[in-house]
Amino acid sequence: MADVEPPVRRTLAEKVDHLFSQVRPTKGEYSYEHVASAIREGGGPTISATYLWQLRKGLRDNPTMKHLEALSSFFGVPPAYFFDDAMAERVDAELSLLATMRDASVRSVALRASGLSPESLVTIADMIERVRKLEGLKDEPTSTQPGKGNTEG
Amino acid sequence: MPTPFDVHAFSQVVAERRGREVHLLPKTTSAGPCGVWLAMPDADYVFYEQSTSVLHRDHIILHELGHLLSDHDASELMDDDVLRELLPNLDLAMIRRLLGRTTYTAVEEQEAEMIATLVLQRADRRGAAPPAATSGEVTLVLARLQATLGGESPDRR
Numbered sequence: 434m435a436d437v438e439p440p441v442r443r444t445l446a447e448k449v450d451h452l453f454s455q456v457r458p459t460k461g462e463y464s465y466e467h468v469a470s471a472i473r474e475g476g477g478p479t480i481s482a483t484y485l486w487q488l489r490k491g492l493r494d495n496p497t498m499k500h501l502e503a504l505s506s507f508f509g510v511p512p513a514y515f516f517d518d519a520m521a522e523r524v525d526a527e528l529s530l531l532a533t534m535r536d537a538s539v540r541s542v543a544l545r546a547s548g549l550s551p552e553s554l555v556t557i558a559d560m561i562e563r564v565r566k567l568e569g570l571k572d573e574p575t576s577t578q579p580g581k582g583n584t585e586g
Numbered sequence: 587m588p589t590p591f592d593v594h595a596f597s598q599v600v601a602e603r604r605g606r607e608v609h610l611l612p613k614t615t616s617a618g619p620c621g622v623w624l625a626m627p628d629a630d631y632v633f634y635e636q637s638t639s640v641l642h643r644d645h646i647i648l649h650e651l652g653h654l655l656s657d658h659d660a661s662e663l664m665d666d667d668v669l670r671e672l673l674p675n676l677d678l679a680m681i682r683r684l685l686g687r688t689t690y691t692a693v694e695e696q697e698a699e700m701i702a703t704l705v706l707q708r709a710d711r712r713g714a715a716p717p718a719a720t721s722g723e724v725t726l727v728l729a730r731l732q733a734t735l736g737g738e739s740p741d742r743r
Contacts, residue, residue, distance in 0.1 A: 456680065509680025520675070527673040535684055542624060542668055554672065556618030563611070564624055564631050 441518070446491030448515055452508040453489060455528040468507055477503035526554045533558045537565050593644045593651075597632070600651060604630075608654075610647055612636035623650040630654055 443451075453462050465482035472480050478499045485504075487493040496504075498512075505512045510528075513520040534542070542557070594610060601608040607629040613620075613636065620635040632650040634643055669681055 456684065458684075506677075509677030509683075511675055524675050527676050531673060531676065531681060531684060537626070542622070542672065553618035556613070556615055557622060557672070559614075560611075560622055560631070560633050561624060563614075564626060567609070567631075568626065568629070 441522070443518070443521065444491060445494050445496075445515065446489060448521060449485075449489045449504070451525065451528075452504070452510065452514075455525075455532055456508045456510075468504075471507055472503045475503070475506070477506070530554045530558045533561050537561045591644065593647045597647070597651060600655065601630075606630060608632065608651070610634065621646040621650050623654055625654070 457463060465485040468485055469480050469482045472478070478497070480500060480503060484493065488496060488504075501515050502512050505514055510524050511520065514524050515521075597608045597610055609629060609631045611631060611633050613633050616635065616637055620638075622633040624631045624633075632647055632654075634646045634650070636643060638646075666678060669678060673681060
């Protein structure tokens with residue numbers, strides 16, 4: 434796994450896409466309309482479903498700060514996710530672990546550690562994957578696309 | 587359960603009584619936390635650091651099992667503190683939305699208490715003091731379990 438490589442640069446579209454695919458309800462993804470409404474109802478800027486789609490596709494690439502703040506707030510990530518590649522990498526590692534925990538139906542986690550490095554998150558995710566393999570395919574994965582398939586870190 | 591303290595036998599007792607398998611698995615890497623307990627829907631898994639002394643290894647495993655056994659203190663399985671430690675940059679509300687809230691049932695709590703009592707009774711029968719091979723902190727965890735349970739219950743075997 435990645436040691437001390439510089440963070441990968443990604444486009445805004447890629448980051449938006451990643452949020453939609455990682456932070457999602459039990460089945461499928463949050464629709465653009467759902468996200469737009471949630472942002473409006475949360476007192477955020479007026480933002481259309483179409484605009485969100487355009488951002489994700491890379492057809493628009495210059496959103497305002499308020500747009501990005503609203504978007505990151507909805508998906509539960511810090512706004513710095515969009516500006517700071519190192520932060521984006523940390524957030525991605527955490528989102529990946531979260532997805533793994535949800536897909537594996539992990540009920541509880543306890544651990545002894547003083548401070549967790551991003552590497553640790555990968556280790557924990559690997560443990561969950563080992564457990565899933567050990568348990569075989571007793572628990573059928575949900576019909577949505579599997580949360581793993583992340584090859585990063 | 588033999589003396590000196592045998593952590594695998596200990597975990598077997600836990601597994602049998604709970605009716606849930608407990609798997610002790612060595613970590614494949616030294617990276618990350620030295621001990622991790624994963625509660626899955628049907629079984630428990632404890633990962634432990636193996637490249638360390640037997641005493642420390644037992645300590646790690648026992649700590650996780652102790653957590654497993656005495657976790658009736660937690661009102662939610664996914665403790666906020668653990669989530670913040672694992673996922674510090676993610677919004678807690680979003681995490682809970684994705685994971686869904688789960689809680690222990692009263693039955694599971696009672697089970698955990700019963701197991702710990704039985705185990706401690708067995709450990710007790712082998713001698714007044716914990717075996718010499720037990721580290722001080724292992725003794726502490728056992729004592730904590732005993733204190734949590736508050737006294738002995740009649741031997742039902």
